Amino acid sequence: MKRRDFLKWTAVSSAGLALPGSLPVLGRIAQAARGPDLVVARGTPTPQVVRAALDALGG
Amino acid sequence: MKRFVARGDVVILKPNIGWDRNPQYAATTNPEVVGTLATLCFEAGAKKVRIFDNTVNDARRCYRQSGIADAAAAAGAEMVVMDGRKYRDVRINGTALKSWPLYGEIFEADKLINVPIAKTHSLSGLTLAMKNWMGVMGGVRFRVHQRLDESLVDLCRVIKPTLTVLDAVRILTANGPTGGDLSDVKRLDTVVAGVDQVAVDAFGTTLFGMKPEDIGHVRLAAQAGLGVMDLSKLQIKRISV
Numbered sequence: 001m002k003r004r005d006f007l008k009w010t011a012v013s014s015a016g017l018a019l020p021g022s023l024p025v026l027g028r029i030a031q032a033a034r035g036p037d038l039v040v041a042r043g044t045p046t047p048q049v050v051r052a053a054l055d056a057l058g059g
Numbered sequence: 060m061k062r063f064v065a066r067g068d069v070v071i072l073k074p075n076i077g078w079d080r081n082p083q084y085a086a087t088t089n090p091e092v093v094g095t096l097a098t099l100c101f102e103a104g105a106k107k108v109r110i111f112d113n114t115v116n117d118a119r120r121c122y123r124q125s126g127i128a129d130a131a132a133a134a135g136a137e138m139v140v141m142d143g144r145k146y147r148d149v150r151i152n153g154t155a156l157k158s159w160p161l162y163g164e165i166f167e168a169d170k171l172i173n174v175p176i177a178k179t180h181s182l183s184g185l186t187l188a189m190k191n192w193m194g195v196m197g198g199v200r201f202r203v204h205q206r207l208d209e210s211l212v213d214l215c216r217v218i219k220p221t222l223t224v225l226d227a228v229r230i231l232t233a234n235g236p237t238g239g240d241l242s243d244v245k246r247l248d249t250v251v252a253g254v255d256q257v258a259v260d261a262f263g264t265t266l267f268g269m270k271p272e273d274i275g276h277v278r279l280a281a282q283a284g285l286g287v288m289d290l291s292k293l294q295i296k297r298i299s300v
Contacts, residue, residue, distance in 0.1 A: 035062075036296035037287070038253040038262055043300030046091040046228055046248070047098075052300050053224070053252040054099055058062045 060096075063222045066104030068169035071111070072096055072136070074226075075176050075191050078237055079116035079124050085229035086238040087125040088176045092226045092250060094130030096174060101135060108136035109164065112194040139164075146197030153213025155206040160197035165218065173220040173256060177263050178231035178238070183207050184274045186236055187263040188223045188256045189215050208275035215256060215285050223259045225251040227266050257286020258293055265290070 035058030041049045064070055074088035082089055097108045110131050114121040118140045122128040131138045146160035165171050175191035182204055183190055192214040193200055203210035227249040231238045238244070247266060253259045257280045261271035271288040272278045281288035 037255060037258055037293040038251060038295045040249060040251050040262065040295060040297045041300060042247070042249045042298070044248050046089060046250075047095040049228075049248065049250055049300045050092055050095040050224070051099065052298055053250050054060050056296050056298055057222075057252050057254075 060099040060103040063172075064100050064103040064105050064170055068100075068103075068105045069107045069109070069167075070100045070105045070170045070172060071109050071165055071168040072100075072172050072174055073165070073191060073194060073220075074110065074112060074125075074127060074174040075186070075194065076112040076118075076121045076125050076127055077115045077194065079120045080238065081124055082126050082229070083241060083244065084238045085176060085178060085231040085244045086236065087121070088127065088174050089226045089228040090126030090130035092224065092228065093127050093174055094134045094136075096172060096224060097131060097134035097136040100170075100172075105170075108134070109139050109168070110136055111139040111141050111162075111164075113141050113162070113196065113200075114194075143197070149217055151213050151217050153209070153216055155203070155209035156213040159214075161214075161218070162195040162197065165195050170221040171218075173223040175223075175225055176230070177225055177227045177266055179233055179235035179267070181235065183211070183276060185260075185264060185267060185269070187260040188220075188225060189260055189276055189280060192218050208279055211276040212279045212283055212285065215280055216283075220256060221254075223253055223256045225259050225263050227251060227263070230266055232267065255286040255293075257281055257288055258290075261286075261288040261290055262293075262295070 039053045039056040041053035078086040080086040100108045145163045147163045149161045150158045175188045180186040227247045233243040
């Protein structure tokens with residue numbers, strides 16, 4: 001990245017972070033990266049439901 | 060499971076096997092849930108998977124009748140009859156419990172996975188994940204029934220599972236924890252998984268048409284900062300298989 005591009009990217013990112021509501025958005029992005037808090041899996045057969053639940057939890 | 064279990068880990072699975080009943084009565088954790096978790100642990104590289112509970116009825120009968128002994132054997136896991144010499148006094152400094160003998164292996168293992176069943180309980184309202192830790196207590200554990208909610212919260216101050224998987228394949232909607240009448244059993248074909256045991260229990264209450272705050276130990280645990288009870292603050296992913 002060239003110096004001019006870097007400065008432009010920094011300015012745009014900073015402006016974005018300053019907008020109201022941007023922190024919850026960042027929080028949601030971080031949450032998505034580490035997976036949901038809870039997984040509720042339903043169906044049959046049971047072994048497949050357990051596997052699906054663990055997969056969805058990020059396991 | 061690789062998020063939770065690493066190669067070479069010794070893993071403890073702690074189901075609810077307290078009663079000498081077969082799985083249809085929903086008094087004990089579903090054996091397929093336990094067996095599949097054991098298999099997933101081995102697939103993630105676990106060296107050993109050990110399964111136990113301090114049962115109310117005779118342990119060997121409970122292990123066999125629940126179907127969990129067979130499920131464990133099929134997965135290559137070890138069913139352990141708990142050894143009275145392995146309890147150690149653990150300093151808790153809680154509201155109701157200052158110290159209590161707890162089963163040492165749960166602190167020595169690399170990973171601890173709580174696998175309770177969801178059912179009603181005559182004293183605590185429901186027995187879910189937090190209540191399942193009574194199965195690692197030694198001593199005269201029924202003494203804690205005098206201050207049950209506070210005692211369960213105190214246990215959760217020192218017992219921090221890697222993962223909690225709540226079995227709601229069948230739930231016991233009345234006459235828990237022992238059950239014995241199939242008309243009290245409701246089939247939901249559901250499992251709830253999470254890291255926060257208070258959050259798992261909070262969601263578990265909804266399976267019975269209740270709210271998290273309806274159950275004393277869930278409410279107190281959230282107030283103590285041991286987990287989140289407010290379901291609106293949790294990211295809950297629902298999937299159908």
